[in-house]
Amino acid sequence: MSIGISLPTRARAHLNATDVCLARGGRPVLTGVSLTISPGDRLGVVGENGRGKTTLLQVLAGTLPPDSGSVHRVGTIGIADQEMPVGDDRTVGDLIDVELAQARAVLRAFEAATLALTEGRPGAERDYDTALAAAESTGAWDADRRVDISLAALGAVTDRDRPLRALSVGQRYRVRLACLLGAGHDLLLLDEPTNHLDASGLDHLTVRLREHPGGVVLISHDRALLADVVTSVLDLDPTSDGLPRTYGGGYTGYREGRRAERERWETAYRDQQNERQRLAQDLSAAQNRLSTGWRPDKGTGKHTRATRAPALVRAVHRRQEDLEAHVLDVPEPPLRFQMPPLEAPRGVTLLRADEVRVDGRLETPRSVHLRSGDRLVVAGPNGSGKSTLLAVLAQTLTPDSGTVQLKRGVRIGLLAQESSSPSRRRAFEVYDAAVGRLISSGALAEGDRIGLARLGLLPSEAAHLPVNELSIGQRRRLDLALLLAARPQVILLDEPTNHVSMSLVEELTQALAATDAAVVLATHDRQLLRDTAAWPHLQV
Known part of the structure; x- marks a missing residue:
């Protein structure tokens, strides 16, 4: 959706929010948010699920009024929400027309000013100069061409007569994103724009955002996109005084600033x-x-x-x-993830898979041999069999050919892509029951028991909630806790960054690099792939 505002020159465009506060259902969602976006600024907005990132975007766009504080906008705004409902008969061309309405209005104004100039009307020269400056500042003449380029680069539908309702969610999203990238808006507000994009689409998005002459507000969990694009970061996660923090210096500045802030908080x-x-x-x-x-x-x-x-x-x-x-005015800092020691026997093969194949899912036979401390990244496009191979290694799926051997007594743990159906039992009860079964079966010694709190994955209030009331990210944390409770010597991780906060991803990545256990990782996360670039890779 585009929000039209009287068009200034690009140099004057800006977005300013001052002390924005908003609550829903009596619960504070945004508290004391202040920011300023000018041409050339690219602000990343980060935070755990439920921290108000999407709500903030709606407030900045003007579709949701804040309870207090102010928002001032100058310039045209293009916004891409995560969801894109379609319930009418609009076509791809109709959506393009909506997003390019401002550019076409500018061209109509230029044509009218040109006609007035040729007819010698009073004041026509001034109006012509103004219209020309507006057309040049937005690149209005090239808007349709830019949209066509982005449609092709994002793998979107280019047939302007195609009904939107006939497209998949991902296809509709890519069409809308291509329109926004080509429309020449002064300000772009994007909510998780990497959803539904492949590698080439991600590359195109990165280039276009870096080249965008206006301002950008970008909500994303894609650390690679943030590292490649943003000039500053607004962090909505909890702080020692309850107010959000803005860090300059791009994504690197944010990581360093947040780390220093966290250390000061913990010390205080x-x-x-x-x-x-x-x-x-x-x-x-x-x-x-x-x-x-x-x-x-x-x-x-x-x-x-x-x-x-x-x-x-x-x-x-x-x-x-x-x-x-003595007043305790510093709240307790958020938990830090603590990887337990995972000792594995050295000098022997823990897991051996030879020429394993699964009909219709992993057609090319693959072999994997793992010893203590081994690292392996399983790479390949969607549908190539990465998850299938991990399931075979975990011995939850029997291959149609080939063999899998696990050394006697070696424990293996698999983190699947998605959590299983949530239980109505409280999280700590699910965890304690799982640990109890491991001990009673002899798979784990009593001395190896790890309390849920010790892992630093779920705060006490979340641990005492029924699992079906946890957020997706919290259920993912519980899955990781259950895996680590078994003290595995072979860890298999299938898209471990799904639904997980960036802080936990970074802590987990550091822990995986240091553990004695063998680690096999399947991921599309570009930053995680960068962080594990030195690991051996198996292409499937």
């Missing part, structure tokens, strides 16, 4: 906890002295006892007041 919280503990210990010691320690040795006079007791009472009161006055 730890200092306050330590000070409170010290004050509590001082109070306890003073109370002990009051009850026993103030009594002088035998033979000491009553005067000594009488003068010492009031001083000890005053000391207790003073320490009680100190403890009560």
